[in-house]
Amino acid sequence: METDTMTPLKTILLDRILSKGRITFADFMAACLYEPGLGYYTSPGRKVGAEGDFYTSMNVHLVFGRLVAREICRMWESMGSPGRFDIIEAGAGAGQLAKDILDTIAGINLPFYDTLTYCLVEKEPTLKEAQKAKLADHLARLDWHTPEELAEGGSTFSGCLLSNELIDAMPVHLVEMTPAGLMEVYVTALDGEFGEMLDEPSTPELAAYLKRLGISLFAGQRAEISLAAIGWLEAAAKAVEKGFVLTIDYGYPADELYAPMRKNGTLLCYYQHTTEESPYIRVGLQDITSHVNFTALMERGEELGLHTVWFGEQYRFLLGAGLMEEMLALEKSGVSETELIKNRLALKKLMLPDGGMGDTFKVLIQAKGVDNPQLLCMRDWGKCF
Template identity: 80%
Template structure:
């Protein structure tokens, strides 16, 4: 599939009028232009019929274990009579269903007092979410991302995101002999190109300095100012509770290591990857790895302290993976069902082709002292 013609024309016209676009503005349009962007146009993005898998598509056990941890968060807050799970980037509602099914089954007292708020930019997904979550409609609420950004939401509970931040628009920078330069998107003969020039904002150099990053000459990197802005909005929204972020990425020293000379920008289309964001405009996903150091540092500034951070496999083990497997074996599941589950969990847990150490989990807490989360079990001090 080629670029979405209408979106390509819009972007070329914007470049013609402005002379150039920051890569962040280009990426934002490719992914989120109303009705035309990758995430704001109809069509399945995730799963076998889409362009990529996420952990929730591998097996419902992923959602069950998140549900166990969120139930623990409710208990840590004193089992209040009002608790909101706000899932940012809720997609088609699969993760929401797995979490709500589990809580309804295992912790009815919690289920009866919770609100599950789905926050999704693509408006046509609400119908799919309602259909998938029919048995939980009494527990559901909906909001737009703009409601979160504008500070119109306030609640206690847990803000959850799974592979959201990696798809936020990023600035591209490159270190040159003349100093730090920004990559801008230009157009030549109706096709997209690049140019280097002075950074569009001092915030880019400040970001690298605050995160202790020094790029080598010729090295590129992504700077996700949108992620730290999003986290500030979350901190303003959350009165008390937790922020649970699951995504692929690294801490700053590893993310910007010299071996990543070209950064981490990657595109997904029909379960294949490429490094060219200027092809299939509007028809392919564009992502970059998350800088967890920046999220942790920004969180401290706005009242979110790090409660736990580690690889996905450690989170899943601590949250109760072995207990879930034992319960499944005692349930009378067939050997075929058990084998299928084990193979799925292998993908969720193992490195080298799996998701176990590529994905990280960050839990931040607000107005909660020394939380005893399930994922902390038997892992020493954090």
């Protein structure tokens, strides 16, 4: 296993394994990302944008948030324009997406703005002050919950539960198909470094997960299984009394995610805008992700009363939500040619495949208690001018 400089979290995890024994990769990943005060997402510091380690769609151009806001406005209308509407953003970060959404709604639909409460959910506690500063114009509309409060399901809401690149960062179990059957990857410690070993799965749910989806791995194939994503969706289904779950992330349907061409799975790390395959270096300092299994979310969602309303590539969602109108408005805004070129390049990145975000990123909208919603993304995107 590749060696690396020691970090405080690496020392803790090596000691933990030496004293208590091997751990599943899911437990290792959970600690790397969420160990209190030391994990990647629970320690201070910028994670997203030019100063961080990766970009998300909202950092590419504010039009992304404007289009999400347009769709949320349509959700409110499809629910009969109720007098209270909650937007719950899970994994809200520093609040940039919340700002873009709230700025847009306040500008295009003031009656809706006056009914809504925007609740930010974030594991990193120091981000609350950054969120307050960024959202100073909307403080009267804000609320906060911890991820644990959302997961416990103590209260319900009507509105939209939104996540943007959240599920890809949930801990995953690593499995490998061997001649002896399905095995799980465990993380061990040896001579001050991490190692791996294969053994019987830690839970029968791993084999059951693949069986439910009709997935057969070939010998030597590795894959990720996110039981945490299913658990999160189950908590979301309990929390949503009426409304929508809007999930934006990179991933595939199950048959593509577990296709033979992905022999080593989709696990990837990000550090200072470069990718890294080894999750065992820079422990606590780099992001660890895997692609989302959207089939699992849709099938489990149906069982929970969250019915799939729309699923497709991000570029189709953006076009349906009004991207062409936004682009035309930008072209007519009177900004300099340099700014126009910058806008065009950013929007190209949001839409296009092969280096862009257009088809790798998917959008899943699930509804509960809303009959036949007519959302913007359902429009014929070829007629959205």
